[in-house]
Structure formats: structure tokens, C-alpha cells
Amino acid sequence: MERPRWETPVERAIREAQERGEFDDLPGAGRPLHLGDPEGPEDPLWWVRRKLEDEQLDLSAAMPPALAMRKEAAGYPESLLDLRTEEAVRTVLEDFNRRVRRDRLRPPDPGMPQLLAPTVDVDAMVEGWRALRAASQAVEVDPPVTTGQARARRRWWRRGR
Structure with missing residues (x-):
């Protein structure tokens, strides 16, 4: 390999690593990089979705308030x-x-349609909460704790002090 007369420190580090063979056994060597969307080419923002998944980012704070409230009410x-x-x-x-x-009193953003979140029926939601709570309490029965488990819990508690 012919060495150029002048090279940047980065280029020199890469060249020296290549000469030492540090790039020889990398996963995917000899195959093209997959830069497309596995779901299909019709989604132009596939790379944004993949980055959000990789970084485990939550974009709920970036949503318009009405959409965030709709999402909250759906839960x-x-x-x-x-x-x-x-x-x-x-x-x-x-x-x-x-x-x-x-x-609802806030004016819409310029150029955007007015998004509205519906209010919830408090009494109906409370009834739903009661039913779910009763069902979850009927299912949740703690298994008996053995003496060894109780000792381990006490030791863990002492260690945390």
C-alpha cells in the first residue's frame, strides 16, 4: 500500500488499524450495509422510527396536547x-x-386544524376502575414466604443501610 505524502491523524489511525488487521473479522464483512426499511420502501421516515427504538426515546412530550390527552384517556x-x-x-x-x-380554549397552531380531546365520564370510569380493581384483587394472592426467603429479605435490608 502506497502511503500518501500527508495524511490526517484520523486517516493515519485508520490505515494503521487496517495494517494490523483490526477490520478483518467484523460482522457483516463483505456484505452490503442494510440501510433500507425492512417493512417496505413506502415509509420515508423509517430511519427516525428505528433511531427512536434504538435509543428508547419517548416522544409523548413532542405531541400536540390534545393528542397526548387522547392517549392518556385511552389508558x-x-x-x-x-x-x-x-x-x-x-x-x-x-x-x-x-x-x-x-x-379547548387555546387557539389552534397556525396552519393546523383544531384538535380536540374528549372529556371522560367520571362516573363510568370510576365504575370501570372498581370492576378492574375487584378483579385484580381477586387474582392477586401472595404465595407463602418460606423462612429462608424471609431471612434473605432481612439480610438484603440490612445490607442496604
């Missing part, structure tokens, strides 16, 4: 199962309806 009442009291569930749902009404 009800399942997303409310961690709440212990009916009062807490009602508080969350009433706050959601308050945010929806406030968002």
Missing part, C-alpha cells in the same frame, strides 16, 4: 389501578377533564 381506567381510593380516582379524572377544557 383509563387501567392506568388508574395503582390508586387506592375512589376519591383519588375522581380527583385524577376531574383534573383530566379540567385540562381538556383548558386546552
Whole structure:
């Protein structure tokens, strides 16, 4: 291999690595790079979706508020199962309806259609929450803890101090 008269430090590092054979056994050697979408060529933003998956990014903060609220409402009442009291569930749902009404007063972005999120029926959601909570409590029965497991838990607790 003929060496150029002048090369950048990066080019020199690459050339020296090639001479040492560090690039010889790389996975996929001798095959073309796959830069297309495996789902099909009709999605021009395939690379954005792949990057989001690779980086495990959540773009819910980038959504318009109405779409974010629609997504939030689609998770009800399942997303409310961690709440212990009916009062807490009602508080969350009433706050959601308050945010929806406030968002409706906001003027639409220029050049964009007005997106609206629907309010939720608080009483119907509370009934759904009650039914789901009763079903989940009937299923959740803790297995008995053996003496060895109890000792291991106590030792772990002491280690964490």
C-alpha cells in the first residue's frame, strides 16, 4: 500500500488499524450495509422510527396536547389501578377533564386544524376502575414466604443501610 505524502491523524489511525488487521473479522464483512426499511420502501421516515427504538426515546412530550390527552384517556381506567381510593380516582379524572377544557380554549397552531380531546365520564370510569380493581384483587394472592426467603429479605435490608 502506497502511503500518501500527508495524511490526517484520523486517516493515519485508520490505515494503521487496517495494517494490523483490526477490520478483518467484523460482522457483516463483505456484505452490503442494510440501510433500507425492512417493512417496505413506502415509509420515508423509517430511519427516525428505528433511531427512536434504538435509543428508547419517548416522544409523548413532542405531541400536540390534545393528542397526548387522547392517549392518556385511552389508558383509563387501567392506568388508574395503582390508586387506592375512589376519591383519588375522581380527583385524577376531574383534573383530566379540567385540562381538556383548558386546552379547548387555546387557539389552534397556525396552519393546523383544531384538535380536540374528549372529556371522560367520571362516573363510568370510576365504575370501570372498581370492576378492574375487584378483579385484580381477586387474582392477586401472595404465595407463602418460606423462612429462608424471609431471612434473605432481612439480610438484603440490612445490607442496604
